[in-house]
Amino acid sequence: MKGMSIIVKKVAQLISGLIFLYGIYIITHGHLTPGGGFAGGAIIAGAYILNILAFGSDAMNLKNKEQGSSLSESLAIFIVLMLAVFALFIGSKIFFANYLPKGQLGEIISAGAIPLYNIFIGIEVAAAIITIFLALVIFKEEVKK
Amino acid sequence: MNSLIPLFVIVPLATSFLIMILGKFINGFQKTITPLVLLFLTVLSFYCLLNNHSNSYTYAIGGWEPIDNIPIAIYFVMDGFSLILLCIISLIGFLASVYSISYIAKFTSENNFYSLLCLMITGMSGVVLSGDLFNLFVFLEISVISSYALVAFGTEKEELEASFKYQVLGGIASFIILFAIGLIYWRTKTLNIADISALFHSHETSTFDLFIQILLISGFGLKAAMMPFHAWLPDAHSSAPSPISAMLSGVLIKAVGIYVIIRLFFTMFIVSEEISLLITTLGTISMVIGVLLAIGQWDIKRLLAYHSISQMGYVVLSIGIGLVLLARGVKPTVATLAIAGGLFHMVNHAVFKGLLFLNAGAIEHRINTRNLKEMGGLSKHMPVTSGTSFIASMAISGIPPFNGFFSKLIIIIAAVQAKFYLVAFLAVFVSVITLASFLKFQRYAFYNKSEHRSTSKIKEVPFPMLFSMIVMGILCLAFSLLAFPGIREQILGPAIDVLTNPNQYVQTIIGI
Numbered sequence: 001m002k003g004m005s006i007i008v009k010k011v012a013q014l015i016s017g018l019i020f021l022y023g024i025y026i027i028t029h030g031h032l033t034p035g036g037g038f039a040g041g042a043i044i045a046g047a048y049i050l051n052i053l054a055f056g057s058d059a060m061n062l063k064n065k066e067q068g069s070s071l072s073e074s075l076a077i078f079i080v081l082m083l084a085v086f087a088l089f090i091g092s093k094i095f096f097a098n099y100l101p102k103g104q105l106g107e108i109i110s111a112g113a114i115p116l117y118n119i120f121i122g123i124e125v126a127a128a129i130i131t132i133f134l135a136l137v138i139f140k141e142e143v144k145k
Numbered sequence: 146m147n148s149l150i151p152l153f154v155i156v157p158l159a160t161s162f163l164i165m166i167l168g169k170f171i172n173g174f175q176k177t178i179t180p181l182v183l184l185f186l187t188v189l190s191f192y193c194l195l196n197n198h199s200n201s202y203t204y205a206i207g208g209w210e211p212i213d214n215i216p217i218a219i220y221f222v223m224d225g226f227s228l229i230l231l232c233i234i235s236l237i238g239f240l241a242s243v244y245s246i247s248y249i250a251k252f253t254s255e256n257n258f259y260s261l262l263c264l265m266i267t268g269m270s271g272v273v274l275s276g277d278l279f280n281l282f283v284f285l286e287i288s289v290i291s292s293y294a295l296v297a298f299g300t301e302k303e304e305l306e307a308s309f310k311y312q313v314l315g316g317i318a319s320f321i322i323l324f325a326i327g328l329i330y331w332r333t334k335t336l337n338i339a340d341i342s343a344l345f346h347s348h349e350t351s352t353f354d355l356f357i358q359i360l361l362i363s364g365f366g367l368k369a370a371m372m373p374f375h376a377w378l379p380d381a382h383s384s385a386p387s388p389i390s391a392m393l394s395g396v397l398i399k400a401v402g403i404y405v406i407i408r409l410f411f412t413m414f415i416v417s418e419e420i421s422l423l424i425t426t427l428g429t430i431s432m433v434i435g436v437l438l439a440i441g442q443w444d445i446k447r448l449l450a451y452h453s454i455s456q457m458g459y460v461v462l463s464i465g466i467g468l469v470l471l472a473r474g475v476k477p478t479v480a481t482l483a484i485a486g487g488l489f490h491m492v493n494h495a496v497f498k499g500l501l502f503l504n505a506g507a508i509e510h511r512i513n514t515r516n517l518k519e520m521g522g523l524s525k526h527m528p529v530t531s532g533t534s535f536i537a538s539m540a541i542s543g544i545p546p547f548n549g550f551f552s553k554l555i556i557i558i559a560a561v562q563a564k565f566y567l568v569a570f571l572a573v574f575v576s577v578i579t580l581a582s583f584l585k586f587q588r589y590a591f592y593n594k595s596e597h598r599s600t601s602k603i604k605e606v607p608f609p610m611l612f613s614m615i616v617m618g619i620l621c622l623a624f625s626l627l628a629f630p631g632i633r634e635q636i637l638g639p640a641i642d643v644l645t646n647p648n649q650y651v652q653t654i655i656g657i
Binding site for chain 1: 204205
């Protein structure tokens with residue numbers, strides 16, 4: 001897959017950073033506003049996919065990227081599970097208990113462990129969507145050859 | 146004991162992610178950790194089964210207490226019935242994973258295989274533990290989606306086609322189930338099984354409830370491959386790698402199909418006589434037609450897959466007879482006997498059908514064909530495979546002293562005592578045809594002279610495969626002991642108690 005014209009490349013470069021920031025905003029405010037890990041993760045994946053579409057798959061070494069995204073996906077979901085298991089060892093010793101202090105309602109740092117879950121679920125979803133996209137691109141390239 | 150419950154979900158789930166992370170860097174990590182973890186789960190589940198004193202353990206995830214007796218947490222509930230299922234899931238899972246060490250070595254991407262196997266076990270354990278309809282659905286999807294991928298693991302044309310068919314029909318089933326769960330939520334405003342049960346028992350059964358029950362029977366019937374919904378099973382079970390076929394046939398259709406039907410219809414709904422007669426009829430039809438379709442098959446794994454439909458028919462019809470008697474409110478002892486027969490046959494089927502699929506895999510591993518006409522004379526070269534498959538064939542056909550005989554006997558006695566004479570006759574008739582069909586399997590695979598190939602180079606399969614087959618062969622004999630009174634009360638008794646008094650289940654959750 002070849003890249004698109006220079007106009008598209010420049011606009012994609014400019015826009016993708018903003019999209020990425022917006023995704024981070026959605027994830028970190030997951031416990032306060034609508035959205036959260038899943039929605040924000042999908043937006044972050046969108047930022048990457050936009051760049052891949054604009055610059056074409058030749059420009060990047062996609063196979064290595066696919067391995068990296070698949071690894072970070074497994075790591076993120078494993079950390080989510082471990083955050084839940086960690087609750088078995090402290091406090092009330094109950095799976096998925098919210099062990100951190102709850103804080104003030106409406107503050108960015110509040111709601112105990114829920115923002116942490118949101119962040120890692122965001123990484124997991126972004127990595128998973130990128131992995132699926134790269135798998136489809138790589139499959140198409142291989143069919144062409 | 147209560148604090149052990151979430152381990153059944155956490156441990157295989159964590160293993161499956163760990164394999165994806167560490168399996169790339171450490172050689173042989175995946176094939177050592179999976180059997181070890183599943184062995185741990187087997188020991189844990191048998192420990193719980195043997196120390197099951199209060200017969201009902203609950204675990205509220207996140208520690209949310211009920212408010213005004215309305216449960217708001219997601220509950221895990223472990224009682225006699227789910228314990229039996231947990232034991233089969235982890236036991237067959239353990240033996241299948243040991244078997245895979247040699248069997249899967251010829252495939253690439255072993256990491257994906259073991260990771261998906263662990264995910265499938267997570268899903269099934271979650272289904273049998275969940276006390277909440279929506280989480281039951283989520284765990285069901287985890288296990289069936291990983292099984293779609295495992296069916297397509299060989300990535301040949303046939304396997305992909307089977308997996309696609311399985312996905313389409315499984316997707317329809319999931320849609321129907323989710324729709325029914327939505328309707329239940331609309332009607333009762335809750336998803337907790339105990340809470341729904343209390344609400345249903347305090348109201349009259351309306352036509353709307355009957356509609357929900359029919360939807361659930363069709364949805365879970367599709368997952369359990371009962372007769373009108375069986376089209377995906379022979380393809381999917383015969384195309385999957387053999388240890389996975391053993392898991393699918395031995396465990397998956399029970400855990401996500403039969404278990405849920407039994408749990409929902411005994412515990413959650415007030416079942417009318419019509420619905421229970423419908424369940425009995427579905428069971429009888431699948432028992433008879435399954436075996437008639439099996440008899441003409443020449444592909445061993447397809448033959449075994451059709452027999453799975455037929456044997457599941459025994460379980461469903463027996464449970465159905467128990468349900469009819471409970472709905473009529475007559476002969477509680479016969480109802481207990483029928484339920485005991487159904488559960489016993491379910492446990493037995495997991496062992497002997499698992500063993501038969503492993504045997505089929507061993508034959509395929511050595512001579513690369515599944516066609517019975519191209520085999521023959523294997524008993525000299527593969528004595529262990531031949532011996533264990535003889536045990537399993539006799540067990541499935543109901544020959545004493547193997548376990549299949551006792552469970553079929555209990556089912557037939559219960560059917561006669563409940564005055565279902567036609568069903569009892571059909572059960573005997575199907576058992577005879579099953580014997581004929583397995584004698585054909587024995588003769589063509591192991592005793593006939595081969596005309597197509599020289600058999601001199603064929604060796605016995607490697608040790609891990611032999612280990613699983615021998616253990617399952619011993620279990621085929623050992624599970625006969627469950628028929629004897631003292632042991633039956635210890636193992637099957639709690640499960641039957643749970644099913645015959647649904648109030649106990651409701652009270653342990655609502656009355657905390």
